Amino acid sequence: MKRETQNILLVLLGGALLKIALNGTYLRYVKPGQQAWLIGAGAVMVIIAFVSIGRDIVASRRPEPVTGEIHDHDHRSHSTWLLILPVLAVFLAPPALGEDAVNRAFGRTPAPPSSQDFGFPPLPAGDVIDQRVKDFVERAAWDKSGSLNDRTVRLTGFIVHRDNETFMARLAIGCCAADAFPVKVRLVGDGLDSLVGDAWHRATVRYQAGSSTKESRYVPTVKITAIEPIAEPPDPYEY
The missing domain is CATH 2.40.50.200 (Bacterial OB-fold)
Incomplete structure (x- = not known):
């Protein structure tokens, strides 16, 4: 998975945590005392994602060194797609148990x-x-x-x-x-x-x-x- 996609998923996951923590939906899943932890976790994820995006933008503007060898690195992480599962769960907002x-x-x-x-x-x-x-x-x-x-x-x-x-x-x-x-x-x-x-x-x-x-x-x-x-x-x- 490309770094851009990883960063987007991280923003979505952090944003989803912030969304449920601030609109009260989190009470369907955890006790009220967990709100501060959810806000903190969501904020950290969003910050890390934007810092990573910023670093990638800066790195893309630097001229690449010319060498005699060409290295083709393809780092793929299929497990990163699992981050979208909690995002979907939050946005689908299943009701409280009944x-x-x-x-x-x-x-x-x-x-x-x-x-x-x-x-x-x-x-x-x-x-x-x-x-x-x-x-x-x-x-x-x-x-x-x-x-x-x-x-x-x-x-x-x-x-x-x-x-x-x-x-x-x-x-x-x-x-x-x-x-x-x-x-x-x-x-x-x-x-x-x-x-x-x-x-x-x-x-x-x-x-x-x-x-x-x-x-x-x-x-x-x-x-x-x-x-x-x-x-x-x-x-x-x-x-």
Whole structure:
């Protein structure tokens, strides 16, 4: 591959990293804390490419020495074309993981929280409290004080249909989308069949005490009191 092509691919790859880091698309793949690293990596690639282009331009303007021997060097690197694969992946912008990823990992049991005594802080006061799905699932499974009993909670997630059951789910990540694992609650109520799979909703629910057990794979059951469709949030994952 010619140096000019290599430089162009490097500019495209660096520009693609900058694009997703600055417009927020990177949140489909990694945690928010990775933004600075993506910007830095993209900027370094673009700078290296332009420095290399500049050096090639300067070198092309110098007269070549006349010698008695002619050397024909043809340095080819077919592997350099692999740089275009991440560029295409970025510009095609695949969506964040959703219903299909949850169904493929359906039998996975969530790990207990890191605290050995499973201590949870008191829930805030109020008629309706907002919680992440991950926090709700952990509290339902491991909080022995029953703090969710008789409380009304608002959850945000996407709809997952499996067999004859309906769930609200989120995907939690430790570093990036490659290590994502699902957290979900089982929904009960009227009209669940009409909910569109993978569509995002905000639901007001009440926990059915005792439903998060080893037999249910620590998936709590909640009764819907209200639900409304929403747009996909800018950051679709939980941490």
